[in-house]
Amino acid sequence: xxxxxxxxxxxxxxxxxxxxxxxxxxxxxxxxxxxxxxxxxxxxxxxxxxxxxxxxxxxxxxxxxxxxxxxxxxxxxxxxxxxxxxxxxxxxxxxxxxxxxxxxxxxxxxxxxxxxxxxxxxxxxxxxxxxxxxxxxxxxxxxxxxxxxxxxxx
Amino acid sequence: xxxxxxxxxxxxxxxxxxxxxxxxxxxxxxxxxxxxxxxxxxxxxxxxxxxxxxxxxxxxxxxxxxxxxxxxxxxxxxxxxxxxxxxxxxxxxxxxxxxxxxxxxxxxxxxxxxxxxxxxxxxxxxxxxxxxxxxxxxxxxxxxxxxxxxxxxxxxxxxxxxxxxxxxxxxxxxxxxxxxxxxxxxxxxxxxxxxxxxxxxxxxxxxxxxxxxxxxxxxxxxxxxxxxxxxxxxxxxxxxxxxxxxxxxxxxxxxxxxxxxxxxxxxxxxxxxxxxxxxxxxxxxxxxxxxxxxxxxxxxxxxxxxxxxxxxxxxxxxxxxxxxxxxxxxxxxxxxxxxxxxxxxxxxxxxxxxxxxxxxxxxxxxxxxxxxxxxxxxxxxxxxxxxxxxxxxxxxxxxxxxxx
Amino acid sequence: xxxxxxxxxxxxxxxxxxxxxxxxxxxxxxxxxxxxxxxxxxxxxxxxxxxxxxxxxxxxxxxxxxxxxxxxxxxxxxxxxxxxxxxxxxxxxxxxxxxxxxxxxxxxxxxxxxxxxxxxxxxxxxxxxxxxxxxxxxxxxxxxxxxxxxxxxxxxxxxxxxxxxxxxxxxxx
Ligand SMILES: Nc1nc2c(ncn2[C@@H]2O[C@H](COP(=O)(O)OP(=O)(O)OP(=O)(O)O)[C@@H](O)[C@H]2O)c(=O)[nH]1
Ligand SMILES: [Mg+2]
Numbered sequence: 118x119x120x121x122x123x124x125x126x127x128x129x130x131x132x133x134x135x136x137x138x139x140x141x142x143x144x145x146x147x148x149x150x151x152x153x154x155x156x157x158x159x160x161x162x163x164x165x166x167x168x169x170x171x172x173x174x175x176x177x178x179x180x181x182x183x184x185x186x187x188x189x190x191x192x193x194x195x196x197x198x199x200x201x202x203x204x205x206x207x208x209x210x211x212x213x214x215x216x217x218x219x220x221x222x223x224x225x226x227x228x229x230x231x232x233x234x235x236x237x238x239x240x241x242x243x244x245x246x247x248x249x250x251x252x253x254x255x256x257x258x259x260x261x262x263x264x265x266x267x268x269x270x271x
Numbered sequence: 272x273x274x275x276x277x278x279x280x281x282x283x284x285x286x287x288x289x290x291x292x293x294x295x296x297x298x299x300x301x302x303x304x305x306x307x308x309x310x311x312x313x314x315x316x317x318x319x320x321x322x323x324x325x326x327x328x329x330x331x332x333x334x335x336x337x338x339x340x341x342x343x344x345x346x347x348x349x350x351x352x353x354x355x356x357x358x359x360x361x362x363x364x365x366x367x368x369x370x371x372x373x374x375x376x377x378x379x380x381x382x383x384x385x386x387x388x389x390x391x392x393x394x395x396x397x398x399x400x401x402x403x404x405x406x407x408x409x410x411x412x413x414x415x416x417x418x419x420x421x422x423x424x425x426x427x428x429x430x431x432x433x434x435x436x437x438x439x440x441x442x443x444x445x446x447x448x449x450x451x452x453x454x455x456x457x458x459x460x461x462x463x464x465x466x467x468x469x470x471x472x473x474x475x476x477x478x479x480x481x482x483x484x485x486x487x488x489x490x491x492x493x494x495x496x497x498x499x500x501x502x503x504x505x506x507x508x509x510x511x512x513x514x515x516x517x518x519x520x521x522x523x524x525x526x527x528x529x530x531x532x533x534x535x536x537x538x539x540x541x542x543x544x545x546x547x548x549x550x551x552x553x554x555x556x557x558x559x560x561x562x563x564x565x566x567x568x569x570x571x572x573x574x575x576x577x578x579x580x581x582x583x584x585x586x587x588x589x590x591x592x593x594x595x596x597x598x599x600x601x602x603x604x605x606x607x608x609x610x611x612x613x614x615x616x617x618x619x620x621x622x623x624x625x626x627x628x629x630x631x632x633x634x635x636x637x638x639x640x641x642x643x644x645x646x647x648x649x650x651x652x653x654x655x656x657x658x659x660x661x662x663x664x665x666x667x668x669x670x671x672x673x674x675x
Numbered sequence: 676x677x678x679x680x681x682x683x684x685x686x687x688x689x690x691x692x693x694x695x696x697x698x699x700x701x702x703x704x705x706x707x708x709x710x711x712x713x714x715x716x717x718x719x720x721x722x723x724x725x726x727x728x729x730x731x732x733x734x735x736x737x738x739x740x741x742x743x744x745x746x747x748x749x750x751x752x753x754x755x756x757x758x759x760x761x762x763x764x765x766x767x768x769x770x771x772x773x774x775x776x777x778x779x780x781x782x783x784x785x786x787x788x789x790x791x792x793x794x795x796x797x798x799x800x801x802x803x804x805x806x807x808x809x810x811x812x813x814x815x816x817x818x819x820x821x822x823x824x825x826x827x828x829x830x831x832x833x834x835x836x837x838x839x840x841x842x843x844x845x846x847x848x
């Protein structure tokens with residue numbers, strides 16, 4: 118369990134780090150990149166600033182994987198996930214606020230236009246979001262283990 | 272009645288607590304460990320950067336949703352057209368004051384009380400203020416704010432400011448008035464004076480941020496950066512030249528806690544409504560006064576007199592005189608007014624910076640007066656110097672870059 | 676009757692004040708939220724009671740303008756019952772201010788607030804014994820959930836000034 122989680126968050130950390138670097142490179146390069154369902158933004162805000170945060174998230178993951186069950190190490194992994202949630206959460210929030218108004222034509226968007234906003238490609242942060250949620254599973258499992266241990270001791 | 276001295280009191284407390292308090296074993300929880308990460312510089316700085324990102328992203332999405340998504344359309348395509356149609360007497364001064372320029376096609380240009388006044392206050396500033404206070408409240412109630420103060424302390428100390436200065440600074444991003452009041456928790460007169468002065472000069476309020484996002488979305492980042500650098504530079508200089516102490520201050524860090532929806536909602540409502548009680552009358556009054564000053568030719572006259580200063584020193588068009596008068600009442604109104612003046616991108620940046628730093632708005636001014644007239648006079652002296660130097664510096668930068 | 680809430684910054688005075696009076700003063704999770712005093716009213720058994728919320732202060736020797744307000748308010752309310760609000764998880768520091776106020780001859784009651792936090796931290800406080808030693812009412816409260824507040828109000832009605840010398844004696848038994 119411990120070993121497996123270290124490997125999982127290690128890989129996630131490397132991928133996150135790579136996404137962060139890609140974000141920054143694309144921003145410096147100045148034109149957006151899109152392959153398949155992944156789109157890397159190139160504006161200074163989402164790509165540059167956001168990329169910097171994704172990059173730190175990757176570093177947090179990598180700093181936390183050694184001896185992950187120790188609480189201070191785990192907190193770093195947790196923080197990596199929190200950073201991803203901040204960026205991804207606000208990317209999604211931005212999508213929501215864009216999807217509702219109708220632009221020049223009408224007050225509200227058409228249903229098609231509304232749904233279209235949510236279609237891929239997605240930003241790296243949104244892409245990482247589901248994988249970052251695994252930290253919850255790990256914490257729950259760990260707590261359950263501790264409870265079990267305490268019961269056994271009693 | 273017996274009075275104890277400090278040591279006797281602590282002795283007594285020691286005895287009492289020995290008899291009544293037992294400290295059980297306490298293990299660090301995940302929450303504590305995360306708390307530690309947020310205050311240590313190496314990990315805390317990336318986190319603070321992320322929080323700031325979240326803050327700005329939310330602010331612009333939220334405000335953009337209401338303002339660009341709905342209010343612009345409502346005010347420009349319906350409200351303005353309707354008023355232009357039904358308001359009698361296109362040539363009268365009453366029309367000019369209330370509806371503004373009859374040929375205007377949007378609510379920024381019109382500049383009447385009912386058109387621009389309401390558009391600025393409700394269409395632009397209201398969403399911005401709600402967005403700001405929502406995030407501020409979350410930061411406050413979760414307990415992140417004092418941790419940010421601890422984190423910043425190590426950095427700000429290098430330039431002689433105290434970390435706790437971040438609390439009034441962040442408050443003043445909403446409105447400078449409560450921020451000036453919040454400087455009361457600083458210990459010495461010197462600290463209070465420095466803080467109050469650089470807040471009032473350099474920190475744009477939520478209303479101003481909201482309107483800047485509408486008027487100069489592309490260059491706003493630079494304006495904020497320039498203002499923030501001014502905050503640091505002049506904080507540093509004032510700290511060096513003003514006699515007095517800036518003592519160390521212990522920042523008590525409370526535990527992290529989940530904000531309750533009830534308290535967040537209540538605070539949001541209280542702050543937004545009290546903001547509007549102050550802001551709305553001033554915005555509307557500001558429109559009236561500025562329009563009357565235009566009608567009487569006062570602003571054109573001022574512009575002529577000040578034009579050497581404006582054009583030669585600051586590098587902005589002489590029409591900037593109008594917005595600068597409005598800025599004394601409301602900064603948001605002044606920025607809105609700037610948007611209707613013909614100028615280059617760089618002149619616009621200079622003008623927005625000038626509007627921000629040249630004088631605190633009247634509500635802040637009144638609050639500073641309440642804190643002491645000597646301080647206020649001192650602040651004004653600093654302000655005059657800052658406007659001349661720092662405003663002129665921007666012009667110099669443009670000249671050196673070859674864009675002015 | 677008049678009640679004055681005194682205590683360190685960020686111990687929950689404003690939350691308590693809002694609960695007691697139904698007012699809406701700002702409460703936040705950092706020290707130095709309240710910077711001016713607020714008066715409010717509550718009814719206790721048909722009697723109108725004035726309650727005052729003040730900025731937090733560490734001692735009666737003010738360090739800044741906000742603390743000055745608190746100390747000034749205390750000295751202007753000689754007839755008031757002072758409810759000292761203490762963070763139960765940092766009880767020792769809180770007692771310092773309590774002693775200072777007791778020494779000046781005020782009628783004092785103590786709210787051991789943040790009781791939930793103290794419990795989480797495994798801190799156990801013998802309230803009965805504390806009350807015996809100090810000779811003033813001591814009530815454990817959790818202001819955010821409202822626990823203990825009723826008792827605090829009813830207990831703080833009959834409180835009288837105590838002598839520090841007596842506290843010295845009682846702590847030795
Ligand atoms: N867990 C817990 N939190 C509490 C309790 N009482 C208050 N709080 C929290 O403590 C924080 C501070 O409360 P305030 O009432 O603003 O504190 P204050 O004493 O008025 O502080 P100042 O105005 O700065 O002097 C808030 O975030 C409250 O939610 C309590 O009993 N338990
Ligand atoms: Mg308070």
